[in-house]
Amino acid sequence: MKKNILFITLLLLISxxxxxxxxxTGVKVKDKPVRSPFESGYLIDAxxxxxxxxxxxxxxxxxxxxxxxxxxxxxxxxxxxxxxxxLGLNYVPVKNFQIGLGMTKKNMAVDANAKWTIFQQTRKNTxxxxxxxxxxxxxxxxxxxxxxxxxxxxxxxxxxxxxRFNDRVSYFSELIIGRKFNDWLSLQAGLSFxxxxxxxxxxxxxxxxVHFNGRLKVSPQGSIIFNYDNPLKIKKISEQLEWTNHxxxxxxFGYEISTSTHAFQIYVSATNSILPQDNMMWNQxxxxxxxxxxxxxxxxxxxx
Amino acid sequence: xxxxxxxxxxxxxxxxxxxxxxxxxAPQDQxxxxxxxxxAEYKTMKNPQKATPDLLNVGKMAYAKSCKSCxxxxxLGDGPKASSMKTKINSFKDAKFQAxxxxxxxxxxxxxxxxxxxxxxxxxxxxxxxxxxxYIRTLK
Numbered sequence: 001m002k003k004n005i006l007f008i009t010l011l012l013l014i015s016x017x018x019x020x021x022x023x024x025t026g027v028k029v030k031d032k033p034v035r036s037p038f039e040s041g042y043l044i045d046a047x048x049x050x051x052x053x054x055x056x057x058x059x060x061x062x063x064x065x066x067x068x069x070x071x072x073x074x075x076x077x078x079x080x081x082x083x084x085x086x087l088g089l090n091y092v093p094v095k096n097f098q099i100g101l102g103m104t105k106k107n108m109a110v111d112a113n114a115k116w117t118i119f120q121q122t123r124k125n126t127x128x129x130x131x132x133x134x135x136x137x138x139x140x141x142x143x144x145x146x147x148x149x150x151x152x153x154x155x156x157x158x159x160x161x162x163x164r165f166n167d168r169v170s171y172f173s174e175l176i177i178g179r180k181f182n183d184w185l186s187l188q189a190g191l192s193f194x195x196x197x198x199x200x201x202x203x204x205x206x207x208x209x210v211h212f213n214g215r216l217k218v219s220p221q222g223s224i225i226f227n228y229d230n231p232l233k234i235k236k237i238s239e240q241l242e243w244t245n246h247x248x249x250x251x252x253f254g255y256e257i258s259t260s261t262h263a264f265q266i267y268v269s270a271t272n273s274i275l276p277q278d279n280m281m282w283n284q285x286x287x288x289x290x291x292x293x294x295x296x297x298x299x300x301x302x303x304x
Numbered sequence: 305x306x307x308x309x310x311x312x313x314x315x316x317x318x319x320x321x322x323x324x325x326x327x328x329x330a331p332q333d334q335x336x337x338x339x340x341x342x343x344a345e346y347k348t349m350k351n352p353q354k355a356t357p358d359l360l361n362v363g364k365m366a367y368a369k370s371c372k373s374c375x376x377x378x379x380l381g382d383g384p385k386a387s388s389m390k391t392k393i394n395s396f397k398d399a400k401f402q403a404x405x406x407x408x409x410x411x412x413x414x415x416x417x418x419x420x421x422x423x424x425x426x427x428x429x430x431x432x433x434x435x436x437x438x439y440i441r442t443l444k
Contacts, residue, residue, distance in 0.1 A: 032429075035362065035365075035432070036365075053425065053428055183361065183365075219368075220364060220365045220367075220368030220369070221368050221369060221372075258369060259369050259370070259373060260366075260369045260370035260423075260426045260427070261426065303425035303426060
């Protein structure tokens with residue numbers, strides 16, 4: 001398995017050097033990347049293959065209200081407890097490579113992340129798809145006593161004897177493949193790996209997931225967007241005999257409006273999580289059972 | 305009762321002061337922009353892109369993202385942000401505007417001045433910039 005992953009990665013790297021193609025006269029013509037396969041690097045709860053221009057700073061506000069299940073009594077979750085918010089800053093030091101930092105309300109998490117668009121889809125199909133790698137590391141910032149809740153550490157453990165900084169750390173990495181099919185349709189698929197350093201005994205440290213998302217442009221500035229994340233049941237990497245706490249798939253869809261420096265997305269989403277590893281490990285909300293929340297993302301770009 | 309009345313009068317008084325102060329910061333009448341000083345190289349600059357349907361579509365998309373909020377969907381200078389500008393935005397339908405060369409429109413659109421910001425970093429590709437110039441030509 002490891003050999004296969006290495007081979008695919010090498011293949012992708014090598015193909016990035018083959019970015020030019022010859023025309024009928026034998027002259028090499030540089031094939032340009034397609035324009036705006038997505039409007040920003042974010043698509044509801046997911047990442048896209050898009051990275052802003054080099055030397056661009058991006059500020060991101062991601063917000064989810066509480067669950068809509070109580071209806072008008074808490075204004076479909078807007079007044080409800082359990083909201084989640086993330087503030088993030090991303091910077092693009094060199095073309096197609098982005099680094100970022102973020103703070104999330106849930107679990108008082110701090111995350112550092114990086115995204116590399118290995119290659120972009122090109123207009124003449126020299127590269128028919130775009131391929132990106134995204135990875136992050138998140139630190140659970142709650143007080144040590146919070147880890148006795150059982151979600152991360154079993155209650156019988158004695159704090160602080162067994163508690164180490166590493167127990168706060170979780171990781172998420174994803175390979176994203178996307179294609180802009182035409183001016184109105186772009187789709188992406190992804191394969192991800194999530195790891196938590198410390199976890200309760202009834203849970204798994206690792207989760208592999210698949211992701212599918214896209215946009216349907218309905219006007220020059222507006223698009224219908226959707227996202228689906230599915231944590232897979234893989235017995236080989238599970239530490240449990242039965243699937244008692246397996247996370248539920250996340251379903252979300254919404255509407256996006258964009259300008260040259262902003263993207264605004266309003267959506268409904270099953271998961272209350274904003275960090276992807278949190279979604280892949282803990283989501284127990286079933287969209288089709290009416291457990292979803294209203295949320296929005298705002299991104300703002302500054303060029304330097 | 306008396307305290308309630310005092311609070312009410314206090315609130316109304318504060319609102320009145322705020323309204324008076326706000327009058328000094330609210331946008332006043334917009335001024336007409338001075339004549340553009342366009343370098344000779346831009347005046348004679350040739351548009352390398354033909355207005356093909358595909359490129360006009362690119363121009364339309366880029367115009368919607370970057371220009372529409374001030375210049376308006378039809379280029380009349382009536383976008384939602386137009387009224388907050390210090391300078392009045394002229395219509396692209398104006399014969400005087402359309403009589404300019406493509407290079408002059410390019411300079412005004414992407415190099416800019418004052419309220420009209422520079423767009424070279426936001427629209428880095430030359431092809432896309434000329435696509436917008438071609439699209440603006442269709443708004444006459």
